Amino acid sequence: MQRPIPSVLATLLISGTLACAAIPSANASASHPSSQEARAAAAKLGQLYDSNYAAKNADAMAQLYAEDGTLVSPAGKLIKGRPALRQYYEARFSSGAKEHHIHVIDANAQGNGGFSIAEFSVQVPQGDGTFRQESGHIMAVYVKDSDGWHFRAVEPSVAPKE
Numbered sequence: 001m002q003r004p005i006p007s008v009l010a011t012l013l014i015s016g017t018l019a020c021a022a023i024p025s026a027n028a029s030a031s032h033p034s035s036q037e038a039r040a041a042a043a044k045l046g047q048l049y050d051s052n053y054a055a056k057n058a059d060a061m062a063q064l065y066a067e068d069g070t071l072v073s074p075a076g077k078l079i080k081g082r083p084a085l086r087q088y089y090e091a092r093f094s095s096g097a098k099e100h101h102i103h104v105i106d107a108n109a110q111g112n113g114g115f116s117i118a119e120f121s122v123q124v125p126q127g128d129g130t131f132r133q134e135s136g137h138i139m140a141v142y143v144k145d146s147d148g149w150h151f152r153a154v155e156p157s158v159a160p161k162e
Contacts, residue, residue, distance in 0.1 A: 033144055035107075038114030041149040042107035045142060046118060053100035053122075058089035065151045066143055072155040074134065096125035102138065113143035113152060120156065134158055 033041070045064060052060040062085040065071070071079045071088065079088045100122040107116035121135040136158040143152045 032112055033109045033114065035109045035114075038109035038116075039104070039107040041114060041142060041144065042104045042116035042118070042140070045140070045149055045151060046102035046104050050100050050102055054098075056093040058086045058093060061089040062086040063150075065154075066145070069151050070153045071151075072153075074156050074158045096131075097122055098131075099123040105137075110141075112145075113141065113149075115139070115141045 048064055049061070052064065062082040065082060065085055068081055069085065071085060073079060073088065079085055100120065102118050102120045104116050104118045108114055116139075118138045118140065119135070120138050121133055123131040124134050126132055136156055138154060138156045140151055140155075141153045142149055
């Protein structure tokens, strides 16, 4: 059974980040992306996430996010900004987490960015040296700026630990 995303947190996260994505920034291109471009960007960001995760490259992981990007960790902690994201991924990789896989279910354009829902799985270490699979869904909001596509906000929904 998957843990539902807390509705108040999800509503605030999505509405706030969609509003930010809809407001053109000084660096945004003049035209808005099409739904097809947004779907391609969501798939590419998912692929980059998985390959950078496999390479345990915390710097590259942080660069997938906008400068002020936010991750809600599976434990519920908010991680905001590239320096904090880099530290989070360094700790995550040091813990032994591995084999991250994302499959985008749906994506759409919104303003100068888009949003997506994806399925994910990852192997996380347990205290006894074994691993367990953690899986669920990811809600992501992303933005297109002068240097490409970046996550603005990412929140996973994971099954409760047994």
